[in-house]
Amino acid sequence: MRLKELGEFGLIDLIKKTLESKVIGDDTAPVEYCSKKLLLTTDVLNEGVHFLRSYIPEAVGWKAISVNVSDVIANGGLPKWALISLNLPEDLEVSYVERFYIGVKRACEFYKCEVVGGNISKSEKIGISVFLVGETERFVGRDGARLGDSVFVSGTLGDSRAGLELLLMEKEEYEPFELALIQRHLRPTARIDYVKHIQKYANASMDISDGLVADANHLAQRSGVKIEILSEKLPLSNELKMYCEKYGKNPIEYALFGGEDYQLLFTHPKERWNPFLDMTEIGRVEEGEGVFVDGKKVEPKGWKHF
Amino acid sequence: MRLKELGEFGLIDLIKKTLESKVIGDDTAPVEYCSKKLLLTTDVLNEGVHFLRSYIPEAVGWKAISVNVSDVIANGGLPKWALISLNLPEDLEVSYVERFYIGVKRACEFYKCEVVGGNISKSEKIGISVFLVGETERFVGRDGARLGDSVFVSGTLGDSRAGLELLLMEKEEYEPFELALIQRHLRPTARIDYVKHIQKYANASMDISDGLVADANHLAQRSGVKIEILSEKLPLSNELKMYCEKYGKNPIEYALFGGEDYQLLFTHPKERWNPFLDMTEIGRVEEGEGVFVDGKKVEPKGWKHF
Incomplete structure (x- = not known):
């Protein structure tokens, strides 16, 4: 069977089963640390799937941070640290990357988080994976809706x-x-x-x-x-x-x-x-x-x- | 100017400058939390760059975790939590993904860390971004070598x-x-x-x-x-x-x-x-x-x- 026949949610179920995991299923993964909860999340923007090369690079940078911050907020947390893993074509203009990071920086200033590291790799199309760590005192997930809410x-x-x-x-x-x-x-x-x-x-x-x-x-x-x-x-x-x-x-x-x-x-x-x-x-x-x-x-x- | 003219390390310098960052440059990014140090790192395996489709999927899964754990260890830390962001072609065999995660699971058991979440996106080639959080009481970076060591x-x-x-x-x-x-x-x-x-x-x-x-x-x-x-x-x-x-x-x-x-x-x-x-x-x-x-x-x- 191929992925397109199984579908996205079938695939997620398969991964959870293979890992024998019970923790995957919210916008972020909450982990206990130091009597607080850290919220870990990752979201991706791929050229041709989530954005086009013609989009303003600053906006792509802003959005890459924002969509991850949105997950942390949804679970009741504030963002703290981000890593950015970039796949970049070798013939890409340097100014594109610079402008992308200007957008990233503006977003980080707005949301008060910090890019502390990352990775660069060669590829045919631009791919952006952001990893974000947030924290909260109380995790709010998808499973708590009460009758009458x-x-x-x-x-x-x-x-x-x-x-x-x-x-x-x-x-x-x-x-x-x-x-x-x-x-x-x-x-x-x-x-x-x-x-x-x-x-x-x-x-x-x-x-x-x-x-x-x-x-x-x-x-x-x-x-x-x-x-x-x-x-x-x-x-x-x-x-x-x-x-x-x-x-x-x-x-x-x-x-x-x-x-x-x-x-x-x-x-x-x-x-x-x-x-x-x-x-x-x-x-x-x-x-x-x-x-x-x-x-x-x-x-x-x-x-x-x- | 294009990326291939600037080179990998020129690009990293440009990113650090754009972000006005001083913290990027070790195998992991250390952040202070709760009087401990969390170590954040991300590393990528891209099909055609780091591995071929013909490689044993279990081995690719093992390696994806191992190369990230290696970064955490290098800085004196132990791995704790991982997120995996996958780019997958829609005609990929489901069994490939399952076998990949069997390798991931074995590695996580060996290194005593846990996959707590991730993301899946469509793409032409397989791309694997792992994000790992480790911890240490003492961060050991690249900058501490002493004369006579x-x-x-x-x-x-x-x-x-x-x-x-x-x-x-x-x-x-x-x-x-x-x-x-x-x-x-x-x-x-x-x-x-x-x-x-x-x-x-x-x-x-x-x-x-x-x-x-x-x-x-x-x-x-x-x-x-x-x-x-x-x-x-x-x-x-x-x-x-x-x-x-x-x-x-x-x-x-x-x-x-x-x-x-x-x-x-x-x-x-x-x-x-x-x-x-x-x-x-x-x-x-x-x-x-x-x-x-x-x-x-x-x-x-x-x-x-x-």
Whole structure:
């Protein structure tokens, strides 16, 4: 059998079984150390899969750090140290690498973490693996959602997917709202403003990278619950609405299935809603299984690798 | 300018400058935590660069862990947690990945560390990034060599290079000593038996991955000293001698310039020699710069990525 027949999640199950591991399955791997929890995570950006050579290198550097920081935040932690392992073609311009690291540095300053090392290797295409170590006093995983919890998301959903589509149109000129969406795809910001809230109040938490339904499905599965979402409550940006109006699309589709928003999906009692954060209650944790939107079961169709 | 013109070490300098970093330059990155030192490191095996698809997958898994553990040991630490980030072609056989992880598991059991997470991404060729966290009470880097120190290496040198050459001959049948050399290339063992010795006694230490002269040169440079090596003292295996006799090669060349032995290179006073380890005194730390073999300055010609 080949990987594409087994699929990404089948492969992950196989790896866990082979390693006889019980610890793999959250955005980060928590390890106990010194009466604290260190959070270890790695995420990859590969040219041709996650980004194109034509993207601004500073943005690629920013994003490489941000997507890893997002995982640490999702589990209630703050980032501390990063390593960057780069695969680089030998005919690549030196300035590309320099500009990539300028983006990395800006991100590290913003999130208050530090690149302490790395590795360089030769390859045909650019490949970026970031390893990040964070820490937290309380680990919040995917498996803690409780019956009766409200389900919340940070920010707005679907923008990144619209931004990607706009980018791939390769238009000569873009309208300001279009540029804003493209920006959200190229230069996502991990929600570091949520760390204290997640750490203190969330029962379950993860970041939304594959798409809301796909990720809510992971959370529901791990927690052994059903997640009910009301589509009218989904937070949509004005830019996404303008995009959908202009191109005849349905913004709800983008919010439900668009990936790479790097917003947070978390559950806790309704009364823990915090007016100082841009969080929106989008549904409820109930008895059962799967993800339901407006009372109808919805299958995930987010990004899959195989 | 392109990467191949700048070269690997020029690129590393550029990255350090861009990040305004002072901490990059040892086998691992030491970070203070809880009055201990955590050691962070990452090393990569790329198909076509570091290994071929035809290699035994279990051996590739073993090696991926071993080369990272070797870095941690070189700095006086023990490995604790690993993440593995895999780039995989979608038409790869599932059994390949399973066998790879069997090798990973064996290595982790041997070195007493644990894979706690990872990432999978699609790509054209297999790429393996391992991220390892170790810990030590005392970090031993490249910069501590003292005048008058003796220079030691563990084990024997040059075997891996000979093993690689034999492998690339693709012979129908190999003699037993040839298989032993191939084994040393495919399945190197990080010298975990040296951890206490390095941690307790070494003034400077690193592992030999690029080749003795190339790596001794890094150590000399960072310590601001000259390293004098006597070629007659270089530890050579019987298998390497048999190989060189059979194929008309000079074993000293292999010991000086062959890479990927993953033995240790370290310095400390002569009287700290430990008879219970297979360590050999190969030279002295003296005033000056560069690496001298039998009194003659030798330029490094180890593996370079660009």
